[in-house]
Amino acid sequence: NAGVTQTPKFQVLKTGQSMTLQCAQDMNHEYMSWYRQDPGMGLRLIHYSVGAGITDQGEVPNGYNVSRSTTEDFPLRLLSAAPSQTSVYFCATRPRAPSYEQYFGPGTRLTVT
Amino acid sequence: KQEVTQIPAALSVPEGENLVLNCSFTDSAIYNLQWFRQDPGKGLTSLLLIQSSQREQTSGRLNASLDKSSGRSTLYIAASQPGDSATYLCAVSLEETSGSRLTFGEGTQLTVNP
Numbered sequence: 593n594a595g596v597t598q599t600p601k602f603q604v605l606k607t608g609q610s611m612t613l614q615c616a617q618d619m620n621h622e623y624m625s626w627y628r629q630d631p632g633m634g635l636r637l638i639h640y641s642v643g644a645g646i647t648d649q650g651e652v653p654n655g656y657n658v659s660r661s662t663t664e665d666f667p668l669r670l671l672s673a674a675p676s677q678t679s680v681y682f683c684a685t686r687p688r689a690p691s692y693e694q695y696f697g698p699g700t701r702l703t704v705t
Numbered sequence: 706k707q708e709v710t711q712i713p714a715a716l717s718v719p720e721g722e723n724l725v726l727n728c729s730f731t732d733s734a735i736y737n738l739q740w741f742r743q744d745p746g747k748g749l750t751s752l753l754l755i756q757s758s759q760r761e762q763t764s765g766r767l768n769a770s771l772d773k774s775s776g777r778s779t780l781y782i783a784a785s786q787p788g789d790s791a792t793y794l795c796a797v798s799l800e801e802t803s804g805s806r807l808t809f810g811e812g813t814q815l816t817v818n819p
Contacts, residue, residue, distance in 0.1 A: 596748075625806070634709075635749075635794070635809040650806065682748060684807075692737050692756070692798070694807065696749040 594618055596697035598683050604703045605673040613668040613700050615683030621695070623686040624666040625650070626658065628679040629699075635682065641666055673704045707732045709797055711810035718785055719818050726780040726813045728795035733776050740769050740780050741794040743812070749794065753780070785817045 599614045615624065625640040627650075637650030641660040655677060657669040670677060683697040708731045718724055728738070737756045741749040753762045753769040755778070761770040768781040778795060792814045796807040 627807075627809075632811070634811040635796075635807075637806055637808075640806060684749075692739075693751050693754050694739065694749075694796075695751070696741075698748045699746075 596683055596685055596695050598681075598697040598700050600700060601698070602701050604705065605670075606705055607673060607675060609673050611670050611673065613670075613681055613683075613702070615666045615668070615697060616664055617666075617683075617685045617695075618664065619685060619687070619695070620663060621685035621687045622663070623688075624660065625684045625686075625694075626656070626666070626668045627682045627684060628652065629682060630679050638668065638681075670702075675704050678702060678704045707735075707797060707799060707808045709795060709808050709810035711793075711795060711813050713813060714811065715814040715816075717816040717818065720785060720787060722785050722817075724782050724785055724815075726782070726793050726815070728778040728780070728810055730776045730778075730797050730808075732797075732799065733773050735773060735797045735799055738769075738771055738778050738795060738797050739807070740767075740778075741796065743792045743794060745791075752793075782815075785815075787817045787819050789817050790815055 596617045622643050626638040627635040629635045636652050639658040641647045681700045684694045686694045710729045712727045739754045740752045755762050755771040766783040771778045792812040794812045796809045
């Protein structure tokens with residue numbers, strides 16, 4: 593049982609490049625989310641999903657796309673990377689009620705130059 | 706808009722001391738509150754989750770309390786150890802249907818000195 597896995601762990605992009613951050617979970621959790629963590633800003637929600645085929649925007653969705661075709665995977669796509677997207681990205685999962693505990697992946701550190 | 710504040714931002718204590726970390730939130734209509742631990746360069750690990758109907762939760766040397774009406778939570782760490790050194794984050798969730806949406810504080814960076 594690997595829990596929540598994220599790939600890659602580190603990535604450097606040039607401005608304008610696109611890429612996909614991968615998140616996978618083997619716990620059969622319905623809820624999945626993407627957060628970014630920046631110094632002085634805390635963690636902020638980018639996008640989230642309450643089940644396969646259902647996604648919605650969080651607090652800071654601009655410049656990011658998501659899709660949820662399976663329960664296990666929730667990729668985050670950067671369409672045209674900008675320096676402002678330099679951050680650490682975390683994927684999180686949560687089962688349905690009555691459990692509300694969130695499980696986080698190890699993170700992807702992204703630098704955009 | 707929900708805002709979460711954690712005080713102090715950093716705390717350094719000698720080993721063995723009991724300590725309290727504080728978390729406050731502006732909208733008292735929360736569904737639950739969760740305390741996390743984050744080690745440098747790592748992801749978040751859930752420590753305690755308190756439902757809005759609960760007053761406290763305990764796990765080992767950790768005790769978290771919740772006063773929803775005043776918008777406050779505290780994390781009490783008994784007999785602190787150097788291994789407790791980490792950043793502690795609190796996060797609130799507003800509604801069950803959006804239960805995966807958490808609003809985080811910026812954290813308290815704790816250092817426990819041997």
